[in-house]
Amino acid sequence: AQRVTQPEKLLSVFKGAPVELKCNYSYSGSPELFWYVQYSRQRLQLLLRHISRESIKGFTADLNKGETSFHLKKPFAQEEDSAMYYCALRLDGANNLFFGTGTRLTVIP
Amino acid sequence: DARVTQTPRHKVTEMGQEVTMRCQPILGHNTVFWYRQTMMQGLELLAYFRNRAPLDDSGMPKDRFSAEMPDATLATLKIQPSEPRDSAVYFCASGSDSFNEQFFGPGTRLTVL
Numbered sequence: 001a002q003r004v005t006q007p008e009k010l011l012s013v014f015k016g017a018p019v020e021l022k023c024n025y026s027y028s029g030s031p032e033l034f035w036y037v038q039y040s041r042q043r044l045q046l047l048l049r050h051i052s053r054e055s056i057k058g059f060t061a062d063l064n065k066g067e068t069s070f071h072l073k074k075p076f077a078q079e080e081d082s083a084m085y086y087c088a089l090r091l092d093g094a095n096n097l098f099f100g101t102g103t104r105l106t107v108i109p
Numbered sequence: 110d111a112r113v114t115q116t117p118r119h120k121v122t123e124m125g126q127e128v129t130m131r132c133q134p135i136l137g138h139n140t141v142f143w144y145r146q147t148m149m150q151g152l153e154l155l156a157y158f159r160n161r162a163p164l165d166d167s168g169m170p171k172d173r174f175s176a177e178m179p180d181a182t183l184a185t186l187k188i189q190p191s192e193p194r195d196s197a198v199y200f201c202a203s204g205s206d207s208f209n210e211q212f213f214g215p216g217t218r219l220t221v222l
Contacts, residue, residue, distance in 0.1 A: 006151075025204045030211065043214065043215055044200065044202075045212075046211070049209065049210075056217070060115045086151065086152060093161060095164070095206070096142060096157050096165060097142075099144075099149065099152035099153075099154075100151060101151030
């Protein structure tokens with residue numbers, strides 16, 4: 001069965017330090033991977049998707065099919081990056097998403 | 110600025126009571142999703158609709174939960190009877206076949222005493 005794993009529930013880094021939020025998935029087909037973010041008192045919103053291969057707010061994520069990973073990275077964390085981050089998987093031809101359990105990132109000033 | 114709306118935003122009720130949560134998807138979106146967010150499980154898909162037809166409700170406890178879309182502008186999630194373990198934040202999201210992003214509502218925070 002398909003699954004998304006985010007091994008860290010909580011992650012704290014200092015401002016200016018690199019940050020990496022881990023995401024691993026299990027799916028035998030062609031996956032579509034996303035990162036969603038929920039800032040304090042805001043709605044859950046899309047941060048980035050692997051097919052776009054874009055950098056949003058300094059974050060990037062590369063799909064590694066060999067390691068079945070889609071880790072989210074930023075070279076220099078900012079205080080405004082503090083939020084809840086969810087990795088999500090969409091299966092071939094499906095509309096619904098499978099979310100991981102989320103990682104709460106805290107950037108310490 | 111089109112947004113998904115959900116009512117109520119907060120609900121406190123007693124065990125055994127019926128709870129109805131409502132969602133208005135973004136106009137023109139043809140897919141609607143219900144999720145439950147808890148600390149332990151994260152975001153779990155409860156049910157989703159495409160063109161108002163239920164496609165998957167396997168994540169929903171069938172004995173007490175029900176989800177419907179009486180029309181294209183309204184989706185409902187009902188719990189009857191409610192139990193303390195149902196306490197969570199319930200999110201509605203809508204999307205479209207044309208793109209693969211889901212747009213989330215603000216959520217309903219449910220507390221069952």
